[in-house]
Amino acid sequence: MGEPEGYLPFPKGFSTSAIHHSQEPEQWDSWAVVTPLVTSTTFKQHGPAEFKKYEYGRSGNPTRNVLENVLAKLDNGKYGLTFASGLGATTTLFGLLQSGDNILVGDDVYGGTNRLFNKVGARFGLEITLIDLTDLQNLEKSIKPNTKVVWLETPTNPTLKVIDLKAASEITKKHNIILVVDNTFVTPYLQRPLDFGADLVLYSLTKYMNGHSDVVMGAIITSNKDLYEKLKFLQNAMGVVPAPFDCYQVLRSLKTLAIRMERHHENSLAIAKYLEQHPKVDKVLHPCLPSHPQYELTKRQSSGHSGVFSFYIKGGLEQSRTFLKALKVFTLAESLGGYESLIELPCVMTHASVPPELRDTLGISDTLIRLSVGIEDAEDLIADMEQAFSQIN
């Protein structure tokens, strides 16, 4: 595929870095081309507290270290850290804060992030404020003296709102607030928040970065040395570290990230266009459709979009259910970002824990269907949808 026209160009040297950065065979005695999977939890010391590089598996591991270096490089960052899950990375961030601190959070962030902030963070005295960040005047107005972190996702889930990264970071910089961007949905191949001034980029590597639906892991990338050192301390002190085997798997998956993301973009846009002209569809929410309200912004800050998008089917809950049950190639399941196409009904699945009033405000209705388009053949995916639509009266 060629580069999508009018968007930011794909990052130069991305796949070369994914395949070679920090992976020189000469660093291993064996000259192994594939980074060795080191499972040892402890490392020999040549004198008390005198060691080569590693001492204990929670504090550091060679396989994990290579992965962290590659992740930093792919995001144009200086430092990378990995965690047992995406939410584990967020939990670790809490360690940067104190009771009484305020966090401004986008109102339709990932459901688990919302739950972690409101059900756990709030119990430790963190003050959480949910705001609509599409209009950044809301951000400026909501900042209080105790606001320490602004947390956002863009595009959001499941309504695909796009937030202006550059404008958001100009505001947070002015007020000396840490800007965290959860970039899980698009990966560094399509969007690099540090380039726009974000302080920390967070990932659920579970999704596109690993992309094979067989690892749960998280990461934080930064170029800020002070934040890195604090988070590195917390990674070890709080113990939320990933397993070496999982690091090995993600390192392997990153080598195909660029070609997977190009295919996800291509397939999801083909399906979005198909749905947009379908008589049984009310509306399609995809940031790369000219009908999307932030289409121009999307082109300015990204090189395309992944496989995640949503649409409203005509009718009600019954039509949604009939359609979803009739699909054969799409799997009815939560999660996203794998090579296989998934589909779900957020109101009763991924977003069931969001309070009904907030679901209404956000537009998460009985007819909002979310897809995670995989890398199968687009024509087979479209044929599957066509037969499922034909089951609806």
Ligand SMILES: *Cc1c(COP(=O)(O)O)cnc(C)c1O
């Ligand atoms: C899945 C997800 C998370 C949580 O990650 P886990 O690896 O499941 O803990 C956070 N943010 C987004 C956008 C996600 O999709």
